Amino acid sequence: MLYPERLTQFTKEHSDTVAAIACGLLLLLGAIALHLNFLGLALLLLPAAYVIGGYESAREGLTTLFKEKELDVDLLMIVAAVGAASLGLWQGEYHLIIDGAILILIFAISGSLEGYAMRRTERSIRSLMSLTPDIAMVLRQGREEEISISQLKVGDEIVVKPGELIPTDAVILSGYSTINQAAITGESLPVEKTVGEEVFAGTLNGYGALKLKVHQPPESSLIQRVIKLVEQAQTEEPPSQQFIEKFERGYARFIVIAGILLATLPPFLLGWDWETTIYRALTFLVVASPCALMAAIMPTLLSGIANGAKQGILFKNGSQLEMMGKVRAIAFDKTGTLTTGVVQVFQIIPASNYSQADVLKVAATVESVSEHAIGKAIVKAAAELNWVNAVEVQAIPGQGIIGINQDQMVIVGNAAFVQKHVTNLPQELQKSASVLEEQGKTVVWVAQGGVGEGGMGNSKFNTDAINRVCTVPFDVIGLIAIADEVRAEAAATIARLKALGVEQIVMLTGDNQRTADSVAQAVGINQVYAELLPEDKLDVIRRLQKQYKTVAMVGDGINDAPALAQASVGIAMGVAGSDVALETADVVLMTDRLEKLVVAIALGRRSHGIIKQNITVALSFIILLLVGNFLGNVNLPIGVIGHEGSTVLVTLSGLRLLK
Numbered sequence: 001m002l003y004p005e006r007l008t009q010f011t012k013e014h015s016d017t018v019a020a021i022a023c024g025l026l027l028l029l030g031a032i033a034l035h036l037n038f039l040g041l042a043l044l045l046l047p048a049a050y051v052i053g054g055y056e057s058a059r060e061g062l063t064t065l066f067k068e069k070e071l072d073v074d075l076l077m078i079v080a081a082v083g084a085a086s087l088g089l090w091q092g093e094y095h096l097i098i099d100g101a102i103l104i105l106i107f108a109i110s111g112s113l114e115g116y117a118m119r120r121t122e123r124s125i126r127s128l129m130s131l132t133p134d135i136a137m138v139l140r141q142g143r144e145e146e147i148s149i150s151q152l153k154v155g156d157e158i159v160v161k162p163g164e165l166i167p168t169d170a171v172i173l174s175g176y177s178t179i180n181q182a183a184i185t186g187e188s189l190p191v192e193k194t195v196g197e198e199v200f201a202g203t204l205n206g207y208g209a210l211k212l213k214v215h216q217p218p219e220s221s222l223i224q225r226v227i228k229l230v231e232q233a234q235t236e237e238p239p240s241q242q243f244i245e246k247f248e249r250g251y252a253r254f255i256v257i258a259g260i261l262l263a264t265l266p267p268f269l270l271g272w273d274w275e276t277t278i279y280r281a282l283t284f285l286v287v288a289s290p291c292a293l294m295a296a297i298m299p300t301l302l303s304g305i306a307n308g309a310k311q312g313i314l315f316k317n318g319s320q321l322e323m324m325g326k327v328r329a330i331a332f333d334k335t336g337t338l339t340t341g342v343v344q345v346f347q348i349i350p351a352s353n354y355s356q357a358d359v360l361k362v363a364a365t366v367e368s369v370s371e372h373a374i375g376k377a378i379v380k381a382a383a384e385l386n387w388v389n390a391v392e393v394q395a396i397p398g399q400g401i402i403g404i405n406q407d408q409m410v411i412v413g414n415a416a417f418v419q420k421h422v423t424n425l426p427q428e429l430q431k432s433a434s435v436l437e438e439q440g441k442t443v444v445w446v447a448q449g450g451v452g453e454g455g456m457g458n459s460k461f462n463t464d465a466i467n468r469v470c471t472v473p474f475d476v477i478g479l480i481a482i483a484d485e486v487r488a489e490a491a492a493t494i495a496r497l498k499a500l501g502v503e504q505i506v507m508l509t510g511d512n513q514r515t516a517d518s519v520a521q522a523v524g525i526n527q528v529y530a531e532l533l534p535e536d537k538l539d540v541i542r543r544l545q546k547q548y549k550t551v552a553m554v555g556d557g558i559n560d561a562p563a564l565a566q567a568s569v570g571i572a573m574g575v576a577g578s579d580v581a582l583e584t585a586d587v588v589l590m591t592d593r594l595e596k597l598v599v600a601i602a603l604g605r606r607s608h609g610i611i612k613q614n615i616t617v618a619l620s621f622i623i624l625l626l627v628g629n630f631l632g633n634v635n636l637p638i639g640v641i642g643h644e645g646s647t648v649l650v651t652l653s654g655l656r657l658l659k
Contacts, residue, residue, distance in 0.1 A: 016056065020108040023053030028102045028372035034094055042094070049101045050085065054078050076255060077107050080285040084636055087278055096279070099636040103286060106644040136167035137145030139211070149218050150597040156214045160205050168201045169221040170212035177208030223381075241435050247290075255288050279636065282631055287625035287639040292618035292646040299609050304607040307657050312590040313600050317571040320586040323569050324604025330502055330597075331541060331563070333555035334509035334516060337573060337594070339484040340522055341556075343373050345381035346441055349432050350478035357385055359478035363412045363446045365390040366403035374444060375401070378412075400444075408448045411474065418445040422474045429479055440518025441481040449474035479554070489595050490523040496598045498524075500605075504548055508537045508563070554597060571597065607657060616651040621646035 030045035061075025081100035083289075088096030093453070136402030137144050139157040149167050152158070157173065160166055166179070178190035181203045190580035191201055191207055199212065263281035266272040272280075285344070301318035308315050315321045337342050348356040364382035367375035368389045390410055400413015409419055415433065419425055425445070433443045482517040494505060506527040510518045516530035529540050543564050544551045553560065553567035564570030564585050572585035573594065589596045626643045 002270060016108070016112040019052055019056065020105065020112040023049045023101075023105050023108050026052065027098070027105050030101065031098055033302065034098065039094070042097075046085075046097050046101050050081065050104055053101075054081065055248070057107060057111070066540055070252070073574040076252060076285050076289050077103065080282045080636075081107075083278070083282045083285075087275065091275055093275075102637045103640040106640045108300070109644070109648075133165050133167050136260070137161075147207045151219050152214050154214055154216060158211060158212050158214065160210045162207050162209060164205050166199050166201055166203045166205060166212075167281050168214060168218040169198065169216055169351075170214050171198050173210050173211045173213050175210035177210055178206035180204040180206065244298075247293075251290055252508050255285060258288070270650060281631070283629050283634060283636050283639045284626070286636065287629055287643050288622060289643060290618070290622065291643065292621060292650050293615065295647050295651045295654070296618050297654075298616035300607055300610045302462060302612065302658060303655050303657035304603055305361065307659075308600065308603055311599055312593075313596055314590060315590040316414055316586050316588075320569055321435070321548060321604050321607055321617075323588065324552070324601055325608035326550045327502065327552045327569060327601060327604070329506070329544050329551045330497060331502040331506050331508050331537075331551065331553045331567070332525070332538075333553075333563075334507055334519055335484060336556045338490045338507065338519060338525075339486050340592075341484065343377045343442075343482050344485050345377055345480055346483035347436065347481040348381075348478065349429060349481070351426055351429060351476050354477050356478070358478060359594075361385050361387040361444050362405070362408075362410055362448055362477050363444070363480060365405040366393050366401050366410050368394050369403075370395060370401055372401075374442065377482055378444070378480060405448075408450065409474070411447045411449075413445060413446055415443065418447050418474075418476070421449070422447050424478055426476055429476065433479055436479075436481045437513065440515035441483045444480045444482060446477040446480065447474045448477060480606075485593075486519055487594050489593065493594045493598055494524045496595070497601070500598065500601060502601075504544065506540070506544070508532055508540055534560070534562050538566050539568045557610075561639050574599070603657070608637065610656065614653050617653070618646055620652055 026045050026049035030042045030049060033039075033045060036040040057074040057080045061078055064070050065075060081103045084100035084103065085097045086102070088094050113369060123284060129141065134149060135146050136149055136152055137159045138147050139145075139151065139159060153170055158167065158170065162177070162400055167446050172193060172195050174195060176194045179199055180190045193210075198215075199205075199210070201218070202223045259281050262284050263278050266277045266280075267274055274366065276356050301321055304321045305315050305318065308321070315324075323659075332338050345360075348359050350356050350359050360378065360382040362386070363378050367378045368387075370376070370379075370393075372395070388405065390405040393401065393403035395401045396413070396417065399417040400411060402409065402411050404410070411421060415425065415430075429445075433445075436443050444624065497505060504527065505525055506529060507516065507520050507523075507525045508529050509519075510530075511530055513528075513530040516528045520526070520528045526628040529536070532540070537560065541553055543553060543659060545566075545568065552564045552566045552571055554571045554573060555564055556572065564572065568587040569587060571587045571589065572598070573589035587600060589600070625634055625639055
């Protein structure tokens with residue numbers, strides 16, 4: 001049962017549906033009254049149906065006419081309906097009044113269905129995005145206090161218990177849990193989060209209690225920015241829709257002129273009577289109106305945007321979804337896109353008489369105090385081994401690091417650095433290092449030697465200092481190969497893109513040619529541009545556009561910003577929370593899954609295909625109805641059903657993308 005407040009709200013939100021229902025009831029009662037020869041009652045009920053069912057269309061049509069000096073299909077429908085009613089009153093053939101009312105009713109039903117389609121699309125997006133709770137549990141003077149989300153301020157500490165939604169973007173101060181980030185990334189598998197990591201509004205906390213610190217205003221949270229972008233996408237019209245609207249206004253003028261000629265010339269040229277002539281002219285106004293053509297594009301694109309959002313793919317506007325279906329060439333950034341962007345220990349090769357664990361432990365003793373990415377990768381790989389931090393550690397930028405561990409001098413670094421202190425590098429290790437470097441891996445050598453009493457003291461690092469403290473020669477323990485790991489799904493994604501018919505796929509990187517070639521070979525890319533500056537990447541995109549027209553660029557949204565902006569479609573991936581990515585890229589893959597790119601392109605192509613189908617159906621209906629009207633086989637109700645039926649058909653066709 002609907003309470004008065006809920007009934008009022010429903011009526012306000014679904015006024016088009018209420019108007020269509022009221023129009024239908026009045027039309028039915030008016031037709032019954034006319035059939036029973038209650039002419040006076042019929043002439044009260046039927047005009048009421050006209051007013052209620054046609055008010056909104058008449059208002060929009062007259063507003064367009066007087067404010068923009070343009071004709072639109074809404075006004076044409078009203079003119080046709082009123083014309084039929086006037087002809088019926090003039091001729092005393094009151095069934096024509098019913099014909100006009102049927103036109104108004106079906107037009108109102110069509111408007112209601114289109115409104116429902118748009119509301120469903122919007123609900124689909126908002127149900128995905130608007131998941132934040134209304135309140136948050138904030139800590140004030142050690143006590144928990146429940147406040148509205150809008151009252152949260154930067155610096156506030158909030159508590160999120162197991163099973164609760166994260167109220168706003170924040171950083172974890174204490175606690176450990178798994179977070180379901182499906183609303184942001186489209187990934188259903190929870191992600192582990194701990195102290196220092198960021199969590200996002202609308203994501204679901206798992207089993208652990210968390211204390212969070214608000215680091216940005218709630219209205220600036222990622223989910224709110226995504227909602228704003230989606231709302232913007234709904235209001236911005238793609239080029240194809242803009243073209244259709246321009247065409248519609250010129251076409252409306254043509255219909256009016258043709259309608260006037262059709263209403264005046266046939267009695268003189270074809271011998272038609274005036275009643276037939278005017279009736280067919282009014283029918284012509286209905287069947288020739290491009291309503292279905294107008295509905296062929298936007299419902300499809302908005303449904304595609306909603307579908308993408310469900311899968312963690314954010315299209316910033318409909319034109320970018322449309323453009324994705326036309327991509328002929330794709331340029332990939334390497335680091336963070338085709339690779340994980342996180343260096344890892346790829347392989348450990350020990351020298352004779354040593355094990356892989358020995359190599360890792362010795363290297364970790366000095367790298368444990370290093371801030372370098374390579375050092376962190378080594379320490380992470382040795383996390384389960386037992387070792388003690390070295391002392392008197394000194395890092396030499398670009399070369400390596402040294403320190404003392406249990407009376408042993410440890411040196412970790414590149415070959416040239418280690419070779420200064422090791423007479424002969426083992427030949428078998430040199431061969432292995434050469435092979436690894438050919439594969440694009442970074443090779444780190446590990447060596448150690450005896451240390452005399454007093455250690456290094458305050459000696460400035462140099463070869464002489466090492467020689468003074470070492471009492472025995474250095475031994476090479478082994479080598480460690482470090483690599484920025486290629487994404488597991490990268491090769492399969494490239495193969496699927498080729499299968500989709502993408503004509504050219506290239507890789508752009510600032511890395512050296514050898515490393516670039518190694519990654520490209522691993523993922524199946526033949527064309528590589530290495531050692532590029534940001535402006536060089538921009539030049540490559542421009543050259544590709546000259547040859548292939550529609551070019552997509554996939555990058556991290558930060559250092560690739562110029563190339564992303566230049567590309568026909570800029571795509572940022574794995575950058576949830578990055579302002580630069582959301583502002584620069586046209587499409588954002590809200591997860592680290594590269595294969596979502598294939599989904600985005602397939603979605604763009606399917607959208608493009610459905611639009612072409614809809615336009616074909618719309619034009620076919622118009623042509624068939626026009627021919628039928630001219631031959632006298634289409635009366636006004638049939639013309640209305642055919643015209644409005646085609647509009648509903650293409651609208652529902654566009655909604656297929658919601659699935």
